[in-house]
Amino acid sequence: xxxxxxxxxxxxxxxxxxxKEDGKLAVTVNGKAYExxxxxxxxxxxxxxPIKPAAAAPAAAPVAAPAAPRKATGAGSAITAPLPGxxxxxxxxxxxxxxxxxxxxVMEAMKMANNITAECDxxxxxxxxQQGAQVQSGDALIEIG
Numbered sequence: 056x057x058x059x060x061x062x063x064x065x066x067x068x069x070x071x072x073x074x075k076e077d078g079k080l081a082v083t084v085n086g087k088a089y090e091x092x093x094x095x096x097x098x099x100x101x102x103x104x105p106i107k108p109a110a111a112a113p114a115a116a117p118v119a120a121p122a123a124p125r126k127a128t129g130a131g132s133a134i135t136a137p138l139p140g141x142x143x144x145x146x147x148x149x150x151x152x153x154x155x156x157x158x159x160x161v162m163e164a165m166k167m168a169n170n171i172t173a174e175c176d177x178x179x180x181x182x183x184x185q186q187g188a189q190v191q192s193g194d195a196l197i198e199i200g
Contacts, residue, residue, distance in 0.1 A: 067156070073167060081165055085156070086172040087137050088164060133183070133195040134171060140164030142188045147197070151179045159197050162190065173199060 059070045071083040080091040140162040147159045153173040160171040180200035184190060 071167075081167055083167065083169055086158070086170045088167065088169050090165070132175065132199055134159065134173065134197045134199065136162065136190040136192055136194045136196055137169070137171070138164045138192050140169065140190060142184050142186055142190060142196075143168065145182060145184070145186055147179050147182070149179050149182055153177060153179060153199060160184070171196060173197075175199060 057072045059072070061068055061070070068085055070085075073081045075081055075090075078092075080093060082089045082091045141164075142160060143163050144161045145159070146161065147153060147157075153159060153176065155173055155175050157173050158170040159173050159179070162169050162171060177199040179197060181198040183195045183197060190196065
């Protein structure tokens with residue numbers, strides 16, 4: 056797996072790229088996983104073009120690409136699972152202060168560890184899952200207030 060850190064218009068991104076057996080790439084950008092097909096792919100990382108975050112949510116971390124079930128754009132928001140998987144570790148406790156971009160949960164999905172990050176600054180109000188839990192896309196994981 057290769058990890059890339061880069062900035063676009065001052066926003067920081069981290070992308071992990073892993074080639075799968077079927078020739079597709081498993082790409083995780085800021086904790087959000089994608090399966091990518093690159094025409095003519097010859098063991099090269101794809102170009103990831105994230106969209107800019109909405110101007111109405113200045114504290115939110117950038118979100119890459121198409122519609123995501125995960126929504127945490129401000130205080131009082133729940134961080135939801137971006138895809139089905141298993142919770143492998145919970146990196147925070149209720150009452151902890153978190154910063155946008157901080158890893159709060161690690162989950163295994165598609166045979167990869169995926170960092171689920173806070174999209175806003177705040178305080179962990181509730182942890183809604185336990186280590187080892189199986190979650191589905193869109194399930195609430197942590198509430199940040």
